[in-house]
Amino acid sequence: MERFLGGDQRAFEELVLRYQRRVFNLSLRFVRVPEEAQEVTQEIFVKLFRSLGSFRGEAKFSTWLYMVAVNHCRNRLKYLNRRHYFTGESLDPMPDGEDDGPVRQYAAADPDPNDRVTAKETRQAVRRAIDQLSDDHREAIILRDLQGLSYEEIAEITGQSLGTVKSRIHRARSELAISLRPFVDAEGGT
Numbered sequence: 001m002e003r004f005l006g007g008d009q010r011a012f013e014e015l016v017l018r019y020q021r022r023v024f025n026l027s028l029r030f031v032r033v034p035e036e037a038q039e040v041t042q043e044i045f046v047k048l049f050r051s052l053g054s055f056r057g058e059a060k061f062s063t064w065l066y067m068v069a070v071n072h073c074r075n076r077l078k079y080l081n082r083r084h085y086f087t088g089e090s091l092d093p094m095p096d097g098e099d100d101g102p103v104r105q106y107a108a109a110d111p112d113p114n115d116r117v118t119a120k121e122t123r124q125a126v127r128r129a130i131d132q133l134s135d136d137h138r139e140a141i142i143l144r145d146l147q148g149l150s151y152e153e154i155a156e157i158t159g160q161s162l163g164t165v166k167s168r169i170h171r172a173r174s175e176l177a178i179s180l181r182p183f184v185d186a187e188g189g190t
Helices: 009-031 034-054 061-082 101-106 113-131 135-146 151-158 162-186
Strands: none
Touching: 009 034, 009 061, 009 135, 034 061, 061 135, 061 151, 113 135, 113 162, 135 151, 135 162, 151 162
């Protein structure tokens, strides 16, 4: 960061390489369409490049980056919703091989082909359940459970109080548990 602010353009390339996958995964979880997420990711880094001079160091760079990314994703989602971009059946699942992060925790991979099919179905069920959450709850769950941010970082990024963040995450998890219960029961879970 300091190198970039000192005029080293290559330092920005290093920042992009370091954070590009995380920003893409965040964008994909918000806009849910890989091509759109790729475009959003590029726009976020262009915006970041133009505004790096305004970074004051009051927060960690990664927190500031997430703030820029989340705000851009929110705006893109509003734009897409106004244009009725998401119509009919919910959204295509994320492509296989995309980094699912903690979503895979709910569907541990096993060498047995039947278990792999079950794991894939579970990941898709979790994604569909997350897609059905309200925007506020989906955002909170994405930032906490999929991106691994702390409650404090989420509060700073979203501009919400710590109590509001914790409440939204709790409610989102409760909604997910209810939504996924039939799937878990069908799979023979408890």
